[in-house]
Each structure stands twice: as structure tokens, then as C-alpha cells.
Amino acid sequence: MADNQKCPDCKRINEVLSRVGDRWSVLVVISLAEHGTLRFNELKRHLGISQRMLSLTLRELERDGLVIRTYHPVIPPKVEYALSALGKSFREPVIALGLWAHDNLPNIDVSRERYDATKEKQKKTGSSL
Amino acid sequence: MADNQKCPDCKRINEVLSRVGDRWSVLVVISLAEHGTLRFNELKRHLGISQRMLSLTLRELERDGLVIRTYHPVIPPKVEYALSALGKSFREPVIALGLWAHDNLPNIDVSRERYDATKEKQKKTGSSL
DNA sequence: CCGTATCCGATGAGATACTG
């Protein structure tokens, strides 16, 4: 329910985030972008992700066409993951976000400290703003 | 546990997403970017968000210094929210993401259909890849 | 009007154990 969305942009953004907006998806894409091709356990080690979440994430990314899964029928089994063209193109907006973060995370930290300090004082004085 | 993160980029991205990566935060920033200044219930209507989530989201955004909350002590109460300079700067990487989405969501849809269709066939034939 | 508090179901995510 609640299709109260007036602005079309909100709907779009919502759609994006619903698909590729979760933490692990982004991290996997970044990892593959850097290393080119990785095996299941390599990704697992690099990201510090649980087996379960990696499995689920990779399946979704493959389904969405961002990563390509290549199964080599050898013993022991060998499966390689790489970015598709779509996956590579996704890297750019993510990098933009990363740059913004690099520039502004310190600002956020400062703001948080100030905010928390202010709230503490308000508790003491009991002031109602 | 699991500080297995080898690549520093992953840590950074993780930090970004932890702060401003949730759906509602992004949507609120977009809304404020478009309308300039909005009251609590205006935001609520525009986004189709629940009172609870809007309250939580706005508090976090204010704490992070992305939005500025202005309380007008009149009757009935009036509170206005607007983007800070930091909040405005955040809009740009988000727009980049929105553009990517606009261009590529159809591709994702196609990919999903193909994937699902393939999986269906595999179930019928019982093929193991 | 602007919130906070409470309850509750749905989802996210790690740990563990097991199969091919």
C-alpha cells in the first residue's frame, strides 16, 4: 500500500535501491571490478562475507545480469565470477559515491559528535526546543 | 569478527552505505533537493513513508549534518526541513546513480526474465550445470 | 501538527552442518 509517491524520481530511485542497493551487492561488484575474475572462496575471503550471503548475493547479481558465472566441470569444482558489461558500467556511479564519501565522511563524523554532545546537554538542562 | 577485508575500498564503501545507504535517507534527500524546504507531513505525503520511519530517518540525517531542522514555536507547531550544503553535495552522486538506473533498469528486467526462464527449463529437464 | 512509544510481522545476516 502507500503508493502516495508524487514525484516520479522517487519511484525510480526506489527501484534502483531495491535491485542493486544492498551492501553486499555493491561490495561484490567493487571487488570484481578490481580483480577482474574471482572464485567463490576468493570473494568470500576478500569481503569477509558469510557463505550464505555470498551465495545469495551472487545469484541475484547473476540474475540481474551484472555478473557472469562460469562453471568449470573439473575436480575439484571451479567456478569463476566476473563482471558483465552492465556490471562494469555500474561501477562508475558507485565510484562517484565512494569519492563523495572519501571527501565527506569526516564532516559527518564531526556533525555527529556535535549533535550527540548537544543532545547530552539538553538532557541535563531539560530544555525543550 | 570477520575483519577479513583486504581491500581498503571495501571498508570505505561499507562505511558510506552504513551511513547514507538506506532507502529512506536517499529518498528524503532527493525530495528536499527538489522542493527546497518541506514540513514533516509534507515529506510524509510525498514519500508515502510511515510516520515512524520518517521520524527516525530525519533524526539521523540531521545528526549526520545532511539536513537542517528548523523548529517554529507557533501553534500549531511548525517544523521545516531543508538540505545543508553537505546534503546538497550528496545529491550529485545520487543523481549519477539515478541516471545509471534510468539507462539500465530495462536491461536488468530482460536479464531477469531470461534467467528465470532458463531456471524453469532446467527444472523440467533436470539438467545439472 | 509533530512527533515518541509499543507491538508485530518480514527480512537480513551469521554460524553451523551437510552434499556433489
Add this chain to the structure above:
DNA sequence: CAGTATCTCATCGGATACGG
């Protein structure tokens, strides 16, 4: 090695009700 299956706990997020 590359997963799947459970179990379990935390967090997300809506609905509702109440207070300033």
C-alpha cells in the same frame, strides 16, 4: 571447492495509539 539447508538473532518497517 562450491554451494544448500536450518536455526537463530538483530534490524527494518508498518500500524496503532498516545502526548506536547
